[in-house]
Amino acid sequence: MNHSDNILGDEEIKSLSQRLKNSQVTIVNLSCNIIGDKGAKYLAEILKDTQITTLNLFRNEIGDEGAKFLARHLKESRVTDLNLSDNYIGDEGAKYLAEILKDTQITRIDLRENNIGVCGAQYLDLAQGYTKRCSLKLDINYCANCQNYIRIISSYSSQMHQIANVTLYGDGIGTNAVNYLNQRFKEIPIVDLTLNSDELNAIESQYLAQAFNDIEIMNLNVHNCHVMQTNGIQYLVKIFRHSRIVELNLCKKQLKSTGAKYVANLLKEINIIDLNISMNCIEDEGVKHLVSGLKNNTIRRLLLSYNNIRHEGAKYLAEILKDTQITSLDLCYNRVGVHGAKYLANGLKNSQVTRLGLDGNMIKYKGYRYLIDTLEDTNLYxxxxxxxxxxxxxxxxxxxxxxxxxxxxxxxxxxxKKIFKELVSLNPLTSEFEFIVPKINISTVDVDNYIFLMKSLNDNPNTKAHIFEMLCRNDNHRYNFKITSKINEFITKIDDKFIAFIRSNLTDLLQVFDSYNYVNLVKQFQDMRSFVIVQNLLLRREQYISCYLDENKEILHPYIYEMLNEYKMPLYSRELQPSKKEAIISYYKNHSEIDGVQEIIDLL
Structure with missing residues (x-):
């Protein structure tokens, strides 16, 4: 039944309510009328005797009293979808509705554009804690004083608390609103955060910094005026320095090259995962400014499409790719041309980029060849x-x-990614990443892969970007910052982690990789200058069959003796093995074909 925009008042609703009673109508649209509180009462009283599941009361001048009547009778109704947006409902009306939500069949309720403040929002938040199935759309009106006014618009789903969108309008956010925001979004991420105030100021930025401290923001939308205003970057840094931001969305903000310079300064102070700066006409000069903020940042996806970037801009970008964690680079519909393709081909060689967007850049066949001919030296797929x-x-x-x-x-x-997945796991007891022994007959790795992983991460820490992309980003575009932190902690302590692993798992390791030459393991860690690991391996040399040259496990490989000497560790026990020196020399003299024999004889 659709009676939208018919100027229906309370008397018309009284008559209509009687017709709805005991009818088979399930969807009722009464939006954009003048029902008011009295009309809401007439409608509420007959709900239990109807089949209505969807009730749209958008823009009907319903206030707290009307919300009270509806709340009283919704418990006995079949309503699952209720739209009460753009009415006059305040904190009191929100409280009435919050108190009955858990006892209704409602799965969706829209309360946007009412007069609900922080207190009303808190009532509804508490109700959602008991009503996991309910999807709520809400905006919060907050008045800090008579002159300053702010509106916080949010919509979120209580189904596992996974969706939250917040838009801030106006100026003058105060302590109550700050506390509400920070507490409300401690456990659920903000999917989209938009700052819609005209300009930022010192007081406002101080409040917002408290509101978004340690809050996860999946998509941050910042206006041109916030970037370009005097001290704008300083305010943004203050607000978001301690937030966890996935994407900074600056698409179509008319930044140009000057704005790109300001953005670079912002990137030097805050860490983000994805940067979208497409459609800003930043040109080559803007790229020149921007690259200073990209170096040594956490950015892994960079969108630069439609920016009129030519070969010089491509050159600036290519020169710093090796110093970034960027795995996905979008340069579509710029003007990099043949020369730009050549610069990019060279820059990609030592980068982490696996995906490259170059649609519409007039690189021609020659530029294509530059890229294809360097593929084997890149991570591109x-x-x-x-x-x-x-x-x-x-x-x-x-x-x-x-x-x-x-x-x-x-x-x-x-x-x-493959090796990390097979040789490292999150320990459920310690909540830390640890090395593990792969399963026998299932693993496609060997001992050398432990060394490859450690060497790769030590030689070029930016390679961890691929681990982050594999483990921290899920199909819903959520980003797991806790796992990121744990991976970083593992990499920081990787030598100590491996030593602890060797100490605890040596028997299992030898069983899985029984044919591996552990002399090679010592050599590789010595080459990596991982001296503490080498010492730990030498201390356990008696367990490595491959370290011995004879069946009786009496004579060690020459390299092991060499390392024992270098690390000032005894080659044998003079007290317990007084004749061991002569036995070693005799063995080596009879096996002169072994590399390094004469050096050990001379050493002894």
């Missing part, structure tokens, strides 16, 4: 190359929307 005028040099029928690359041998990026 996907390139978008459509609209580049390169088809004349390709085999007929080649598709360029997404050029997926079959790599042989496997890239470092894929190797890192």
């Amino acid at each position: 996907s390139i978008d190359l459509h609209h580049n005028c390169i088809e004349e040099g390709l085999e007929k029928g080649t598709l360029l929307y997404t050029f997926n690359i079959e790599r042989n041998p496997i890239t470092i990026a894929k190797n890192i």
Whole structure:
């Protein structure tokens, strides 16, 4: 039944309510009328005798009294979807509704654009704690004083508390609103946060910094005026320095090259995962400014499409790729051309980039060849190359929307992810990542892979970006900052973790990799200058069969003797084995074919 926008008052609703009684109507749309509190009472009283499941009362001048009548009778109704947005409901009305939510069949309720403040929001939050199935849309009106007014618009689902959108309007956020925001979103992330105030100021930024301290923000939308205003970057840094931000969305903000310079300064102070700065016409000069903020940042996805970037801008970007964690780079529909493709090809060699978007850049066939000829030295496995005028040099029928690359041998990026997944696990008892022994007959790794993982992460810490992308980002675009922190902690302590692993799991390790030459293990860690690990391996040399040259496990490999001497560790026990020296020399003299024999004889 649709009676939207019919100027129905309370008397018309009184008559309509009687017709709805005992009817089979399930959907009722009464939006944009003048029902008021009295009309809401007439309607509420007959709900239990109807089949109504969807009730739309948007914009009907219903206040707290009307909400009270509805709340009283919703418990006995079949209503699952209730729209009360754009009415006059305040904190008192919100309290009435909150008290009955858990006893109703309501799964969706829309209370946006009412007069509900922080207190009313808290009533509804508490009610949602008992009503996990209910989806709530709400905005909060907050008056700090007579002159300053702020509106906090949020919509979120209580189903596992997974969705929260917040938009801040106006100026003058105060302590109550700050406390509400910080407490409300401690456990659930804000999916979209938009700052809609005209300008930021010192007092406002101080309050907002408290509100968003240690809060996860999946998508932060910042207006042009916040970036370009005097001290704007300083205020943004103050607000978000201690927030956990996934994406900073600056798309279509008319930043140009000057704005890009300000953004670079912001990136030097706060960490984000994804940066969208597309459609800002920042040009080459803007890229030149921006790269200073990209270096040594946590950014892993960078969107720079539609920015009129030419080959010089591509050069600036290519030069710093090796110093970033960027795994996905979107440069679609710029103007990098053949020379830009050449710069990018060189810059990609030592980078972590696995996906590259270059649609619409006029790189032509020559630029295409620059990229393809360097593939084996990169981590790339996907390139978008459509609209580049390169088809004349390709085999007929080649598709360029997404050029997926079959790599042989496997890239470092894929190797890192594969090995980490097999050799490292989150210990449920300690809540820390630890090395593990892979399962026998299932694993496709060997001992050398422990060394590869440690060497890769030590030599180039940015390779951890691939582990983050594998373990921290899920299909719902949520980002697990706790896991990121645990991975960073593991990498920081990786040598100590491996030593503890060797001490605790040596028997199992030898069982899985029984044919491995552990002399090689000592050599590789010595080459890596992991001296503490080498010492720990030497202390346990008697357990490595491959360290011995004879069946009786009496004579060690020359390299092991060499390392024992270097680390000032005894080659044998003079007290317990007084004749051991002569036995070693005699064995080596009879096996002169062994590399390094003469050096050990001379040493002894």
